[in-house]
Amino acid sequence: MQIQVNEKIFLKDPNSSELGKKIISNGIELINEIGLESFTFRKLATKLETTESSIYRYFESKHKLLLYLTSWYWGWLEYHLVFSTANISSAEERLKVAIKVISKDIPDNEMFGHINLGLLNKIVISESSKAYLTKQVDDANKEGFYAGYKRMVLRISEIIKELNPNFGFASTLTSTIIEGIHDQKYFAEHLPTLTDISGDSSVLTQFYTDMAISTIQQNTK
Amino acid sequence: MQIQVNEKIFLKDPNSSELGKKIISNGIELINEIGLESFTFRKLATKLETTESSIYRYFESKHKLLLYLTSWYWGWLEYHLVFSTANISSAEERLKVAIKVISKDIPDNEMFGHINLGLLNKIVISESSKAYLTKQVDDANKEGFYAGYKRMVLRISEIIKELNPNFGFASTLTSTIIEGIHDQKYFAEHLPTLTDISGDSSVLTQFYTDMAISTIQQNTK
DNA sequence: CAATAACGATAGTATTACTTTCAATTATGA
DNA sequence: TCATAATTGAAAGTAATACTATCGTTATTG
Numbered sequence: 001m002q003i004q005v006n007e008k009i010f011l012k013d014p015n016s017s018e019l020g021k022k023i024i025s026n027g028i029e030l031i032n033e034i035g036l037e038s039f040t041f042r043k044l045a046t047k048l049e050t051t052e053s054s055i056y057r058y059f060e061s062k063h064k065l066l067l068y069l070t071s072w073y074w075g076w077l078e079y080h081l082v083f084s085t086a087n088i089s090s091a092e093e094r095l096k097v098a099i100k101v102i103s104k105d106i107p108d109n110e111m112f113g114h115i116n117l118g119l120l121n122k123i124v125i126s127e128s129s130k131a132y133l134t135k136q137v138d139d140a141n142k143e144g145f146y147a148g149y150k151r152m153v154l155r156i157s158e159i160i161k162e163l164n165p166n167f168g169f170a171s172t173l174t175s176t177i178i179e180g181i182h183d184q185k186y187f188a189e190h191l192p193t194l195t196d197i198s199g200d201s202s203v204l205t206q207f208y209t210d211m212a213i214s215t216i217q218q219n220t221k
Numbered sequence: 222m223q224i225q226v227n228e229k230i231f232l233k234d235p236n237s238s239e240l241g242k243k244i245i246s247n248g249i250e251l252i253n254e255i256g257l258e259s260f261t262f263r264k265l266a267t268k269l270e271t272t273e274s275s276i277y278r279y280f281e282s283k284h285k286l287l288l289y290l291t292s293w294y295w296g297w298l299e300y301h302l303v304f305s306t307a308n309i310s311s312a313e314e315r316l317k318v319a320i321k322v323i324s325k326d327i328p329d330n331e332m333f334g335h336i337n338l339g340l341l342n343k344i345v346i347s348e349s350s351k352a353y354l355t356k357q358v359d360d361a362n363k364e365g366f367y368a369g370y371k372r373m374v375l376r377i378s379e380i381i382k383e384l385n386p387n388f389g390f391a392s393t394l395t396s397t398i399i400e401g402i403h404d405q406k407y408f409a410e411h412l413p414t415l416t417d418i419s420g421d422s423s424v425l426t427q428f429y430t431d432m433a434i435s436t437i438q439q440n441t442k
Numbered sequence: 443c444a445a446t447a448a449c450g451a452t453a454g455t456a457t458t459a460c461t462t463t464c465a466a467t468t469a470t471g472a
Numbered sequence: 473t474c475a476t477a478a479t480t481g482a483a484a485g486t487a488a489t490a491c492t493a494t495c496g497t498t499a500t501t502g
Contacts, residue, residue: 035356
Protein backbone atom coordinates (compact mmCIF):
# COMPACT_ATOMS: atom_id res chain seq x y z
CA MET A 1 0.00 0.00 0.00
CA GLN A 2 1.45 3.30 -1.20
CA ILE A 3 0.31 6.87 -0.57
CA GLN A 4 0.12 8.88 -3.80
CA VAL A 5 1.52 12.40 -3.99
CA ASN A 6 1.16 14.80 -6.93
CA GLU A 7 4.20 14.18 -9.13
CA LYS A 8 4.78 17.83 -9.85
CA ILE A 9 5.77 18.36 -6.23
CA PHE A 10 9.05 16.48 -6.61
CA LEU A 11 11.75 16.30 -9.27
CA LYS A 12 12.49 12.68 -8.55
CA ASP A 13 10.20 10.41 -6.57
CA PRO A 14 11.68 10.09 -3.07
CA ASN A 15 10.10 6.67 -2.88
CA SER A 16 12.19 5.40 -5.79
CA SER A 17 15.49 5.16 -3.92
CA GLU A 18 17.09 4.70 -0.55
CA LEU A 19 18.41 8.27 -0.55
CA GLY A 20 14.93 9.55 -1.35
CA LYS A 21 13.45 7.72 1.61
CA LYS A 22 16.19 9.01 3.86
CA ILE A 23 15.48 12.55 2.72
CA ILE A 24 11.87 12.11 3.80
CA SER A 25 12.45 10.31 7.09
CA ASN A 26 15.39 12.45 8.20
CA GLY A 27 13.75 15.56 6.82
CA ILE A 28 10.78 14.92 9.11
CA GLU A 29 13.11 14.52 12.07
CA LEU A 30 15.20 17.57 11.32
CA ILE A 31 12.23 19.87 10.71
CA ASN A 32 10.86 18.76 14.07
CA GLU A 33 14.16 19.39 15.79
CA ILE A 34 15.00 22.83 14.49
CA GLY A 35 11.80 24.11 12.87
CA LEU A 36 11.10 24.87 9.22
CA GLU A 37 12.70 28.31 9.33
CA SER A 38 16.11 27.02 10.42
CA PHE A 39 15.87 23.87 8.35
CA THR A 40 18.11 23.86 5.25
CA PHE A 41 19.06 21.27 2.68
CA ARG A 42 22.67 21.79 3.69
CA LYS A 43 21.93 20.74 7.28
CA LEU A 44 19.89 17.80 6.06
CA ALA A 45 22.75 16.77 3.73
CA THR A 46 25.18 16.82 6.65
CA LYS A 47 22.81 14.70 8.73
CA LEU A 48 22.51 12.22 5.85
CA GLU A 49 26.22 12.33 5.02
CA THR A 50 25.32 13.27 1.49
CA THR A 51 25.48 16.53 -0.45
CA GLU A 52 23.18 19.44 -1.04
CA SER A 53 23.15 18.79 -4.76
CA SER A 54 21.92 15.24 -4.21
CA ILE A 55 18.94 16.51 -2.23
CA TYR A 56 18.18 19.14 -4.84
CA ARG A 57 17.79 16.31 -7.34
CA TYR A 58 14.65 15.29 -5.42
CA PHE A 59 13.13 18.61 -4.37
CA GLU A 60 13.68 22.01 -5.86
CA SER A 61 13.18 23.78 -2.53
CA LYS A 62 12.33 23.14 1.08
CA HIS A 63 8.89 24.53 0.38
CA LYS A 64 8.31 21.67 -2.06
CA LEU A 65 9.48 19.23 0.57
CA LEU A 66 6.92 20.71 2.96
CA LEU A 67 4.25 20.35 0.28
CA TYR A 68 5.30 16.74 -0.18
CA LEU A 69 5.07 15.99 3.53
CA THR A 70 1.67 17.62 3.99
CA SER A 71 0.27 16.02 0.82
CA TRP A 72 1.51 12.66 1.95
CA TYR A 73 -0.06 13.22 5.37
CA TRP A 74 -3.47 14.07 3.92
CA GLY A 75 -3.26 11.07 1.63
CA TRP A 76 -2.49 8.84 4.56
CA LEU A 77 -5.24 10.35 6.69
CA GLU A 78 -7.79 10.02 3.92
CA TYR A 79 -6.95 6.35 3.63
CA HIS A 80 -7.43 6.08 7.37
CA LEU A 81 -10.74 7.89 7.24
CA VAL A 82 -12.10 5.77 4.43
CA PHE A 83 -11.05 2.63 6.25
CA SER A 84 -12.52 3.74 9.59
CA THR A 85 -15.89 4.77 8.17
CA ALA A 86 -16.31 1.98 5.63
CA ASN A 87 -18.89 -0.07 7.49
CA ILE A 88 -20.79 2.68 9.25
CA SER A 89 -24.20 3.51 7.84
CA SER A 90 -25.13 6.40 10.14
CA ALA A 91 -23.83 9.74 8.84
CA GLU A 92 -23.65 11.14 12.37
CA GLU A 93 -21.51 8.22 13.42
CA ARG A 94 -19.24 8.68 10.41
CA LEU A 95 -18.81 12.35 11.24
CA LYS A 96 -17.85 11.47 14.79
CA VAL A 97 -15.28 9.01 13.52
CA ALA A 98 -13.92 11.59 11.09
CA ILE A 99 -13.38 14.12 13.87
CA LYS A 100 -11.73 11.42 15.95
CA VAL A 101 -9.42 10.50 13.07
CA ILE A 102 -8.31 14.11 12.64
CA SER A 103 -7.83 14.86 16.32
CA LYS A 104 -6.27 11.58 17.38
CA ASP A 105 -2.93 11.82 19.16
CA ILE A 106 -0.19 9.95 17.33
CA PRO A 107 2.71 8.66 19.44
CA ASP A 108 6.21 9.82 18.53
CA ASN A 109 7.26 6.34 17.55
CA GLU A 110 4.36 5.28 15.34
CA MET A 111 5.82 4.37 11.96
CA PHE A 112 4.37 3.81 8.51
CA GLY A 113 7.27 2.26 6.62
CA HIS A 114 10.13 4.71 7.01
CA ILE A 115 7.84 7.61 7.95
CA ASN A 116 7.44 8.63 11.57
CA LEU A 117 3.73 9.48 11.75
CA GLY A 118 3.92 11.14 15.15
CA LEU A 119 6.59 13.59 14.06
CA LEU A 120 4.86 14.17 10.74
CA ASN A 121 1.64 14.99 12.61
CA LYS A 122 3.59 17.57 14.62
CA ILE A 123 4.86 19.14 11.43
CA VAL A 124 1.33 19.28 10.07
CA ILE A 125 0.19 21.02 13.25
CA SER A 126 2.92 23.62 13.40
CA GLU A 127 4.09 24.09 9.82
CA SER A 128 1.45 23.00 7.34
CA SER A 129 -0.38 26.32 7.11
CA LYS A 130 2.86 27.78 5.74
CA ALA A 131 2.35 25.56 2.72
CA TYR A 132 -0.55 27.76 1.61
CA LEU A 133 0.12 31.05 3.42
CA THR A 134 2.43 32.25 0.65
CA LYS A 135 2.25 34.58 -2.34
CA GLN A 136 2.54 31.54 -4.64
CA VAL A 137 -0.64 29.95 -3.29
CA ASP A 138 -2.69 30.51 -6.47
CA ASP A 139 -0.08 28.93 -8.74
CA ALA A 140 0.42 26.06 -6.32
CA ASN A 141 -3.32 25.55 -6.18
CA LYS A 142 -3.55 25.45 -9.99
CA GLU A 143 -0.85 22.79 -10.02
CA GLY A 144 -2.99 20.74 -7.66
CA PHE A 145 -0.59 20.84 -4.73
CA TYR A 146 -3.42 21.09 -2.20
CA ALA A 147 -5.54 18.33 -3.72
CA GLY A 148 -5.05 16.00 -0.76
CA TYR A 149 -6.27 18.53 1.78
CA LYS A 150 -9.19 19.49 -0.43
CA ARG A 151 -10.23 15.86 -0.86
CA MET A 152 -10.23 15.39 2.88
CA VAL A 153 -12.40 18.47 3.41
CA LEU A 154 -14.73 17.33 0.63
CA ARG A 155 -15.23 13.88 2.11
CA ILE A 156 -16.19 15.26 5.51
CA SER A 157 -18.36 17.95 3.95
CA GLU A 158 -20.32 15.24 2.19
CA ILE A 159 -20.98 13.45 5.45
CA ILE A 160 -22.28 16.73 6.88
CA LYS A 161 -24.54 17.31 3.89
CA GLU A 162 -25.90 13.80 4.27
CA LEU A 163 -26.65 14.59 7.91
CA ASN A 164 -28.47 17.77 7.01
CA PRO A 165 -29.02 18.53 3.31
CA ASN A 166 -30.28 22.02 4.20
CA PHE A 167 -27.05 23.01 5.89
CA GLY A 168 -25.21 25.35 3.58
CA PHE A 169 -21.83 25.55 5.30
CA ALA A 170 -20.40 22.07 5.16
CA SER A 171 -17.01 23.10 3.76
CA THR A 172 -16.67 26.06 6.09
CA LEU A 173 -17.55 23.93 9.10
CA THR A 174 -15.17 21.17 8.03
CA SER A 175 -12.18 23.42 7.45
CA THR A 176 -12.96 25.26 10.69
CA ILE A 177 -12.84 21.96 12.55
CA ILE A 178 -9.63 20.70 10.94
CA GLU A 179 -7.75 23.96 11.37
CA GLY A 180 -9.26 24.40 14.82
CA ILE A 181 -8.01 21.02 15.98
CA HIS A 182 -4.49 21.85 14.83
CA ASP A 183 -4.58 25.29 16.41
CA GLN A 184 -5.89 24.00 19.71
CA LYS A 185 -3.21 21.34 19.92
CA TYR A 186 -0.55 23.94 19.20
CA PHE A 187 -2.02 26.38 21.71
CA ALA A 188 -2.27 23.68 24.37
CA GLU A 189 1.46 23.20 24.09
CA HIS A 190 2.66 26.77 23.59
CA LEU A 191 -0.05 29.33 24.31
CA PRO A 192 -2.31 27.68 26.89
CA THR A 193 -4.21 30.89 27.64
CA LEU A 194 -5.80 30.57 24.23
CA THR A 195 -7.38 27.19 24.87
CA ASP A 196 -9.23 25.13 27.47
CA ILE A 197 -7.64 21.96 26.14
CA SER A 198 -4.80 20.11 27.80
CA GLY A 199 -3.67 16.53 28.08
CA ASP A 200 -4.84 13.94 25.59
CA SER A 201 -7.13 14.49 22.65
CA SER A 202 -10.40 13.12 24.05
CA VAL A 203 -11.68 16.49 25.30
CA LEU A 204 -10.68 18.12 22.03
CA THR A 205 -12.53 15.46 20.04
CA GLN A 206 -15.58 15.88 22.22
CA PHE A 207 -15.60 19.66 21.91
CA TYR A 208 -15.45 19.70 18.11
CA THR A 209 -17.94 16.86 17.85
CA ASP A 210 -20.46 18.73 19.99
CA MET A 211 -19.77 21.94 18.14
CA ALA A 212 -20.27 20.26 14.77
CA ILE A 213 -23.47 18.47 15.72
CA SER A 214 -25.13 21.50 17.29
CA THR A 215 -24.10 23.76 14.42
CA ILE A 216 -25.41 21.36 11.82
CA GLN A 217 -28.70 20.73 13.60
CA GLN A 218 -29.36 24.37 14.18
CA ASN A 219 -29.80 25.11 10.52
CA THR A 220 -32.19 22.23 9.98
CA LYS A 221 -35.32 23.41 8.28
CA MET B 222 -5.23 58.22 21.13
CA GLN B 223 -2.27 55.85 20.84
CA ILE B 224 -2.17 52.06 20.57
CA GLN B 225 0.32 50.56 23.01
CA VAL B 226 2.75 47.86 21.89
CA ASN B 227 5.10 45.87 24.16
CA GLU B 228 8.36 47.86 24.23
CA LYS B 229 10.54 44.79 23.98
CA ILE B 230 9.32 44.21 20.43
CA PHE B 231 11.20 47.19 19.05
CA LEU B 232 14.66 48.69 19.61
CA LYS B 233 13.43 52.22 19.08
CA ASP B 234 9.76 53.21 19.12
CA PRO B 235 8.67 53.61 15.49
CA ASN B 236 6.16 56.17 16.70
CA SER B 237 8.91 58.45 17.97
CA SER B 238 10.10 59.65 14.56
CA GLU B 239 9.13 60.25 10.96
CA LEU B 240 11.39 57.46 9.77
CA GLY B 241 9.81 55.10 12.28
CA LYS B 242 6.32 55.88 11.01
CA LYS B 243 7.45 55.41 7.42
CA ILE B 244 8.92 52.01 8.31
CA ILE B 245 5.52 50.97 9.61
CA SER B 246 3.34 52.42 6.87
CA ASN B 247 5.59 51.40 3.99
CA GLY B 248 6.35 48.10 5.66
CA ILE B 249 2.65 47.31 5.65
CA GLU B 250 2.44 48.18 1.96
CA LEU B 251 5.51 46.21 0.96
CA ILE B 252 4.58 43.09 2.90
CA ASN B 253 1.21 43.19 1.15
CA GLU B 254 2.81 43.61 -2.24
CA ILE B 255 5.46 40.91 -2.13
CA GLY B 256 4.55 38.77 0.90
CA LEU B 257 6.47 38.25 4.12
CA GLU B 258 8.84 35.66 2.64
CA SER B 259 10.19 37.96 -0.06
CA PHE B 260 10.07 41.04 2.13
CA THR B 261 13.50 42.24 3.30
CA PHE B 262 14.73 45.32 5.13
CA ARG B 263 16.95 46.05 2.13
CA LYS B 264 13.93 46.29 -0.16
CA LEU B 265 12.08 48.41 2.38
CA ALA B 266 15.11 50.69 2.70
CA THR B 267 15.19 51.17 -1.07
CA LYS B 268 11.48 52.01 -1.07
CA LEU B 269 12.03 54.54 1.72
CA GLU B 270 15.24 55.91 0.20
CA THR B 271 17.02 55.17 3.44
CA THR B 272 19.47 52.45 4.49
CA GLU B 273 19.21 48.99 5.94
CA SER B 274 21.14 50.03 9.03
CA SER B 275 18.63 52.79 9.75
CA ILE B 276 15.78 50.28 9.76
CA TYR B 277 17.73 47.89 11.95
CA ARG B 278 17.87 50.67 14.55
CA TYR B 279 14.09 50.21 14.98
CA PHE B 280 13.61 46.46 14.59
CA GLU B 281 16.15 43.73 15.03
CA SER B 282 14.48 41.50 12.43
CA LYS B 283 11.51 41.31 10.11
CA HIS B 284 9.95 38.85 12.52
CA LYS B 285 9.92 41.57 15.18
CA LEU B 286 8.32 43.92 12.70
CA LEU B 287 5.61 41.32 12.10
CA LEU B 288 5.13 41.00 15.87
CA TYR B 289 4.83 44.77 16.08
CA LEU B 290 2.21 44.93 13.35
CA THR B 291 0.09 42.11 14.76
CA SER B 292 0.36 43.45 18.32
CA TRP B 293 -0.68 46.86 17.12
CA TYR B 294 -3.59 45.34 15.23
CA TRP B 295 -4.89 43.48 18.29
CA GLY B 296 -4.48 46.61 20.39
CA TRP B 297 -6.48 48.58 17.89
CA LEU B 298 -9.15 45.89 17.58
CA GLU B 299 -9.48 45.61 21.35
CA TYR B 300 -10.07 49.33 21.55
CA HIS B 301 -12.70 48.92 18.89
CA LEU B 302 -14.34 46.04 20.70
CA VAL B 303 -14.46 47.86 24.03
CA PHE B 304 -15.92 50.89 22.35
CA SER B 305 -18.54 48.92 20.40
CA THR B 306 -19.75 46.90 23.39
CA ALA B 307 -19.58 49.63 26.03
CA ASN B 308 -23.28 50.32 26.32
CA ILE B 309 -24.68 46.87 25.68
CA SER B 310 -25.97 45.01 28.70
CA SER B 311 -26.94 41.74 27.03
CA ALA B 312 -24.01 39.30 26.88
CA GLU B 313 -25.44 37.64 23.79
CA GLU B 314 -25.61 40.98 22.06
CA ARG B 315 -22.04 41.78 23.07
CA LEU B 316 -20.85 38.45 21.68
CA LYS B 317 -22.59 39.17 18.40
CA VAL B 318 -20.91 42.56 18.22
CA ALA B 319 -17.53 40.97 19.03
CA ILE B 320 -17.84 38.49 16.16
CA LYS B 321 -18.88 41.33 13.88
CA VAL B 322 -15.88 43.40 14.94
CA ILE B 323 -13.48 40.54 14.16
CA SER B 324 -15.02 39.58 10.85
CA LYS B 325 -15.73 43.03 9.50
CA ASP B 326 -14.28 43.84 6.08
CA ILE B 327 -11.92 46.79 6.17
CA PRO B 328 -11.56 48.78 2.93
CA ASP B 329 -8.06 49.11 1.48
CA ASN B 330 -8.01 52.84 2.06
CA GLU B 331 -9.18 53.04 5.67
CA MET B 332 -6.49 54.84 7.64
CA PHE B 333 -5.71 55.26 11.32
CA GLY B 334 -3.09 57.98 11.32
CA HIS B 335 -0.36 56.73 9.03
CA ILE B 336 -1.49 53.10 9.25
CA ASN B 337 -3.53 51.54 6.47
CA LEU B 338 -5.99 49.39 8.38
CA GLY B 339 -7.25 47.50 5.34
CA LEU B 340 -3.77 46.36 4.34
CA LEU B 341 -2.86 45.60 7.94
CA ASN B 342 -5.96 43.43 8.22
CA LYS B 343 -4.80 41.52 5.14
CA ILE B 344 -1.42 40.94 6.76
CA VAL B 345 -3.11 39.68 9.90
CA ILE B 346 -5.16 37.26 7.80
CA SER B 347 -2.33 35.85 5.75
CA GLU B 348 0.80 36.30 7.85
CA SER B 349 -0.05 36.65 11.53
CA SER B 350 -0.01 32.94 12.37
CA LYS B 351 3.67 32.96 11.37
CA ALA B 352 4.25 35.21 14.38
CA TYR B 353 3.64 32.25 16.67
CA LEU B 354 4.27 29.24 14.41
CA THR B 355 7.99 29.34 15.12
CA LYS B 356 10.49 27.50 17.30
CA GLN B 357 10.93 30.69 19.37
CA VAL B 358 7.26 30.79 20.38
CA ASP B 359 7.85 29.94 24.04
CA ASP B 360 10.50 32.64 24.53
CA ALA B 361 8.38 35.15 22.66
CA ASN B 362 5.41 34.23 24.82
CA LYS B 363 7.44 34.71 28.01
CA GLU B 364 8.42 38.16 26.79
CA GLY B 365 4.73 38.98 26.43
CA PHE B 366 4.78 39.39 22.65
CA TYR B 367 1.35 37.81 22.26
CA ALA B 368 -0.32 39.75 25.07
CA GLY B 369 -2.55 41.70 22.71
CA TYR B 370 -4.00 38.61 21.08
CA LYS B 371 -4.43 36.92 24.44
CA ARG B 372 -6.27 39.93 25.87
CA MET B 373 -8.64 39.89 22.94
CA VAL B 374 -9.37 36.19 23.40
CA LEU B 375 -9.83 36.71 27.13
CA ARG B 376 -12.34 39.51 26.68
CA ILE B 377 -14.52 37.48 24.36
CA SER B 378 -14.16 34.38 26.54
CA GLU B 379 -15.53 36.38 29.43
CA ILE B 380 -18.59 37.37 27.46
CA ILE B 381 -19.16 33.70 26.65
CA LYS B 382 -18.81 32.70 30.30
CA GLU B 383 -21.31 35.38 31.23
CA LEU B 384 -23.70 33.92 28.69
CA ASN B 385 -23.31 30.44 30.08
CA PRO B 386 -21.25 30.00 33.25
CA ASN B 387 -21.37 26.21 32.84
CA PHE B 388 -19.69 26.28 29.46
CA GLY B 389 -16.13 25.09 29.92
CA PHE B 390 -14.64 25.94 26.53
CA ALA B 391 -14.82 29.69 26.26
CA SER B 392 -11.17 30.18 25.24
CA THR B 393 -11.22 27.29 22.80
CA LEU B 394 -14.40 28.54 21.18
CA THR B 395 -13.09 32.09 20.99
CA SER B 396 -9.77 31.20 19.41
CA THR B 397 -11.54 28.81 17.05
CA ILE B 398 -13.78 31.66 15.92
CA ILE B 399 -10.99 34.20 15.47
CA GLU B 400 -8.67 31.85 13.60
CA GLY B 401 -11.63 30.46 11.68
CA ILE B 402 -12.66 33.88 10.46
CA HIS B 403 -9.16 34.57 9.19
CA ASP B 404 -8.87 31.16 7.55
CA GLN B 405 -12.23 31.45 5.84
CA LYS B 406 -11.41 34.87 4.44
CA TYR B 407 -8.12 33.54 3.11
CA PHE B 408 -9.75 30.43 1.67
CA ALA B 409 -12.49 32.50 0.04
CA GLU B 410 -9.81 34.35 -1.88
CA HIS B 411 -7.34 31.56 -2.63
CA LEU B 412 -8.76 28.11 -1.94
CA PRO B 413 -12.52 28.47 -2.49
CA THR B 414 -13.15 24.71 -2.37
CA LEU B 415 -12.40 24.86 1.34
CA THR B 416 -15.16 27.31 2.18
CA ASP B 417 -18.78 28.20 1.46
CA ILE B 418 -18.03 31.86 1.98
CA SER B 419 -17.64 34.41 -0.78
CA GLY B 420 -18.32 38.09 -1.20
CA ASP B 421 -18.67 40.37 1.80
CA SER B 422 -18.38 39.38 5.43
CA SER B 423 -22.07 39.24 6.41
CA VAL B 424 -22.47 35.51 5.75
CA LEU B 425 -19.22 34.78 7.55
CA THR B 426 -20.36 36.80 10.56
CA GLN B 427 -23.69 35.01 10.57
CA PHE B 428 -22.11 31.55 10.37
CA TYR B 429 -19.76 32.08 13.29
CA THR B 430 -22.45 33.80 15.34
CA ASP B 431 -24.83 30.88 14.85
CA MET B 432 -22.05 28.40 15.53
CA ALA B 433 -21.05 30.21 18.72
CA ILE B 434 -24.58 30.53 20.08
CA SER B 435 -25.56 26.94 19.42
CA THR B 436 -22.29 25.60 20.81
CA ILE B 437 -22.61 27.65 23.99
CA GLN B 438 -26.25 26.78 24.59
CA GLN B 439 -25.72 23.10 24.03
CA ASN B 440 -23.61 22.72 27.14
CA THR B 441 -26.05 24.55 29.36
CA LYS B 442 -26.86 22.50 32.40
C1' DC C 443 29.18 -5.76 -21.04
C1' DA C 444 27.63 -1.43 -22.55
C1' DA C 445 24.79 2.17 -21.60
C1' DT C 446 22.55 4.99 -18.46
C1' DA C 447 21.04 6.47 -14.21
C1' DA C 448 22.38 7.89 -9.52
C1' DC C 449 25.38 9.91 -6.45
C1' DG C 450 29.35 12.54 -4.54
C1' DA C 451 32.64 16.21 -4.72
C1' DT C 452 33.74 20.70 -5.71
C1' DA C 453 32.97 25.20 -6.95
C1' DG C 454 30.47 29.20 -7.84
C1' DT C 455 26.64 33.01 -7.61
C1' DA C 456 23.31 36.14 -5.93
C1' DT C 457 20.84 37.27 -2.05
C1' DT C 458 19.74 37.46 2.87
C1' DA C 459 20.29 38.85 7.44
C1' DC C 460 22.54 40.96 9.77
C1' DT C 461 26.87 44.08 12.34
C1' DT C 462 30.21 47.67 12.59
C1' DT C 463 32.31 52.05 12.05
C1' DC C 464 32.39 56.72 11.10
C1' DA C 465 30.84 61.02 9.38
C1' DA C 466 27.14 64.41 8.69
C1' DT C 467 22.99 66.41 10.11
C1' DT C 468 19.37 67.71 13.25
C1' DA C 469 17.19 68.59 17.59
C1' DT C 470 17.37 70.13 22.58
C1' DG C 471 17.99 72.31 26.66
C1' DA C 472 21.32 75.03 29.70
C1' DT D 473 23.02 80.51 21.12
C1' DC D 474 26.14 77.21 21.66
C1' DA D 475 27.38 72.72 23.17
C1' DT D 476 25.85 68.19 23.47
C1' DA D 477 23.40 64.43 22.37
C1' DA D 478 20.53 61.95 19.37
C1' DT D 479 19.44 60.57 14.69
C1' DT D 480 20.40 59.25 10.20
C1' DG D 481 23.31 58.07 6.12
C1' DA D 482 27.08 55.90 3.81
C1' DA D 483 30.07 52.26 3.22
C1' DA D 484 31.97 48.01 4.08
C1' DG D 485 32.10 43.49 5.80
C1' DT D 486 30.55 38.61 7.32
C1' DA D 487 28.42 34.28 7.60
C1' DA D 488 24.74 31.82 5.99
C1' DT D 489 21.07 30.73 2.59
C1' DA D 490 19.26 29.09 -1.61
C1' DC D 491 20.31 27.65 -5.11
C1' DT D 492 23.02 26.00 -10.10
C1' DA D 493 26.60 23.80 -12.77
C1' DT D 494 30.19 20.61 -13.94
C1' DC D 495 32.44 16.41 -13.77
C1' DG D 496 34.01 12.02 -12.33
C1' DT D 497 32.82 7.67 -10.06
C1' DT D 498 29.91 4.08 -8.84
C1' DA D 499 25.73 1.30 -9.24
C1' DT D 500 22.00 -0.73 -11.97
C1' DT D 501 19.71 -2.80 -15.88
C1' DG D 502 18.69 -4.45 -20.24
